[in-house]
Amino acid sequence: MAHPQTYIAYRFEKAGAPLTRAELPWTEPKEGEVVVKVLATGICASDSLVQGGGLLGGFPRVPGHEVVGDVAAVHPSVKDFKVGQRVGAGWQRGFCGKCKNCVSGKRMGCAELFQHGTGCTHDGGLAQYMVVPTSGICHMPQDMDPAESAPLLCAGLTIYKAMTHNKVPEGSLVAVHGVGGLGHLAIQYSKAMGYRTVAISSSSSKKELSLRLGADVYIDESTQDAVEELQKLGGADMIVSTAPTSAGAWKMLGGLAFEGKLVVVSLPTDVAPLSPSMLCAKRLTITGDLIGDADDCAETIAFSNKHGIKPTVEKFPLEKANEAFDHRPKAFFRAVVLPWA
Ligand SMILES: [Zn+2]
Ligand SMILES: [Zn+2]
Structure with a gap:
């Protein structure tokens, strides 16, 4: 496939800086890598962590870890992906392969997990092209809209894996606390998994949407x-729980049934007190989840496409790109950048 000598990317030049337009030279893929022509990249809250320099990585850095595109070039060592194929890339692009968790197949517990982040430790998809190892991509169906599938590689992935890791019997009552970027997907996954689904939000404004997405019951916390x-x-x-605060998450423990599970998928940064004794009487479980690997992405995409x-x-x-980045907290519900629009 013919390719240009340069391409446009938006990147953080230094910690705290806004996105800056850059013209970068075309880079041939190295062993195990492909170049992806990016069709859509979702903007995510964790891009702000990259901007702030709070994660491993360094600058300048092109963010973007919810990426859908077409393979534009492959290294001769790559056999699983071919030029022209549609692929998706999430955050996780590799693992050490040697630690206890990697060896036992629990790669998301890798001791070096945070050293392999697309759009964090390596340049991501807020660009016309992106170089990525095949360990960081999955095949994508051609019939899924790139813009509507990019956020599934992070937000969707997190929800889908959190719910499958903590599976409850079909017909169980599952509540989604918060109807936003994560919650509006959680309602859909819950319904598709066969659960009686309750949506909980802080106002009446999300009621109609929640019911349309599959909620059986809507609880308006303002009343x-x-x-x-x-x-x-x-x-x-x-x-x-997609609550932005720890207190907001802990509060919901009271709504659980016997042996119920509170699954936290947001990343509250505050600290709120919690008495462990409240877990005992009802044998409750508190757990959490975060993204997944490329195989998890493929599974999430297949389930999402089917349902x-x-x-x-x-x-x-x-x-x-800067407008999209700034709009992210207000987006309904995910801001997505289309590099070739
Ligand atoms: Zn993300
Ligand atoms: Zn490892």
Whole structure:
């Protein structure tokens, strides 16, 4: 496939700096790598962590770890991917392969997990092209819209894996706390997994949307006590917490049924007190989850495609990358950049 000598990327030149347009030279893929022509990249809250320099990586750095595109070049060593194939890339692009967790197949527990992040330790997809190892990509169906599938490689992946790792019997009561970028996907996954689904939000504004996405019951926390309402329904067997604060997450423990699970998928940075004794009487479990590897991405995409699960997105051209980045917290629900729009 013919390729240009240079391409446009948006990157952070230094910690705290806004995105800056850069013209980068075409780079041939090295052993085990491909070059992806990026069709869509989702903007994620963790891109702000990259911008702040709080993660491993260094600068300048092209962010973007929710990437869908077509393979534009492959190194001769690559056999699983061919030029022209549609692929998706999430955050995790590699592992040490030697630590206890890698050896036992639990790669997401890799001791060097954070040293292999697309858009963090290596340049990501906020660009027309991206170089990535095949360990960081999965095949994507051609019939999925790139913009609507890119956020599934991070937000969707996190929810899908959190819910499959903590599977409860079909027909169980599952509550989704918070209807935003993660929550609106969690409602859809919950419904597709065969659960009675409760959506909980802080106002009435998300009611119609939540019911349309598959919620059976909607709890408006501005007028109702979510814990009481869940207990009226018999208690939730699983609560997927997307609450932005620790106190908001812990509060929901009261809404669980006997042996219920609180699954935290947001990353609250505050600290709130919690008495472990409240776990004992009802044998409760608190757990959490975060992204996955390329195989997990493939599984998430297959499930999402089968059940028609998609995020609502707002699209931006690459030249408006900064606008997309700034819009992210207000997006309904995910801001996605289309480098070739
Ligand atoms: Zn993300
Ligand atoms: Zn490892």
